[in-house]
Amino acid sequence: MTQTDTSRSAGASAPDSPHVEFKDVRKTYDGETLVVKNLNLQIRRGEFLTLLGPSGSGKTTSLMMLAGFEVPTSGDIRLAGRSIAGLPPHKRDIGMVFQNYALFPHMTVAENLAFPLSVRKMPKAEIEDRVGKALRMVHLEKFDARRPAELSGGQQQRVALARALVFDPQLVLMDEPLGALDKQLREHMQLEIKHIHESLGVTVVYVTHDQTEALTMSDRIAVFNHGVIQQIDVPDRLYQQPCNSFVANFIGENNRLKGVVRDVAGGKCRVDLTNGETVLATAVAVGQAGETTTLSVRPERIVLDAAGVGRDNRLNARVLERIYLGDHLRLRLAVADSDDFMVKVPFADDAQVFQAGHAVSVCWAAEDCRALDPV
Incomplete structure (x- = not known):
């Protein structure tokens, strides 16, 4: 396999221009409800971009419009x-990988891979060469004569991936490709797809509702909700710096506390909680004093009792549940108006003190707590 020749088409974009661009794209099926609302999105050449969101958020519809379906x-x-408006799918030079594999059951693995090459009327010798390289890329060179029904789910997905890449498309689209696999195989395939992308440099647009999958594989993630991109960013910044409550809650585990803004100054705000305690937080999406807000803080940013000396915030809490997970404990706490406040504690000998019913203090820095829109 070779990286796509970026100069093969007279219409090829300049190196610094977006490889894919949505410009004010809207989609409605009934003429009233917009499934996709004024989508403006630029995707760089060679980028692995994931469209992430719940069912009905517009991510798959956006992918299908790009594919031409x-x-x-x-x-x-x-x-x-x-x-590419009006251009049929087979003329867009796009590879597709689906959740259900979409392999031809009557063809062997090699014949499945050869099909997109033969319809492009490539010479037989080149077809054989490309099929061989694609099979080696996905470690299935010994399975060329088998039919899909004789393969496991993971092997079938590898064939589908190889078929999407065998003709060196300028873009590969993947629609929930790992959704039918078990957890262990899915995690293995995530890394395999990521490594193949890194070696080929092909542009990939990937759709999933699995936020862990998106964080593992992507260069950037676009979080969709109600047909609108809520935030697009690199995985670590998306997780650590969500711009609103939807993103904070959808990406990773998140603790929420409701309160009223007391004051805002210097990028920080003080928030009065329902139980009378006050929190200092980073002001992200808050209004004026007197307006409500939702505070967001990740479980791993919280420390307990003496470990929290010097932190900006210290609140009273009570242990409701203790969950042992080998290398760490998960504690479910009652904090202010929340009975589902989660903290991750490294497991150590003194961790035995954190039993249900015990009173503790939860502490964190203002930089680790984001004041967002109320929910």
């Missing part, structure tokens, strides 16, 4: 610098 109600989609 759905038509935008308005707006434009550009690939390699030119509009």
Whole structure:
């Protein structure tokens, strides 16, 4: 396999221009409800971008419009610098990987891989060479004569991936490709796809509702909700610096506390909780004093009791549940108005003190607590 030749098309985009661009794209099926609302999105050449969101958020519809299986109600989609409006799927030079594999059951593995090459009328010798390289890439060179029914789910997914890449497409789209696999195999395939992407440098647009999968594989993640991108960023910044309550709750585990803004100054705010305690937080999406807000703090940013000396915030809490997970404990606490406040504690000899019913102090820095829109 070789990286796509970026100069093979007269319409190829300049190196610094977006490889894929959605411009004011809207989609409605009934003429009233917009499934995708004014989508503006630029995807860089060679990027692994994941569209992440719950069911009905617009992520899959956006992917299907890019693939050509759905038509935008308005707006434009550009690939390699030119509009692909009206261009049928088979002329877009795009590879597709589906959750259900979509392999031809009557063909062998080699024949499945050869199919997209033969329809492009490539010479037989080149087809054989490309099929061989693709099979070696996914470690299935010994399975070329088998049919899909003779393969495991993971092997079938490897064949589907190889078929999407065998003709060196300028773009690969993946729609929940690992959803049918068990947890261990899914995690293995996540890394395998990531490594293949890194070695080939092909542009990938990946759709999933699994936030762990998105964090593991992506260069950037676009979080969708109600047809709108809520935030697009690199995985660590998306997790550590969510811009609103939806993103904070959808990406990773999150503790929420409700309160009223007392004051805002210097990028920080003081928030009065329902039980009368006060929290100092980073002001992200808050209004004026007197307005409500939701505080967001990750479980791993919280320390307990004496370990919290010097932290900006110290609140009273009570242990409701202690969950042993080998190298660490998960404690469910009652804090202010929340009975589902989670803390991760490294397991040590003194961890035995954290039993249900015990009173503790929860502590964290203002930088680790984000004041967001109320929910």
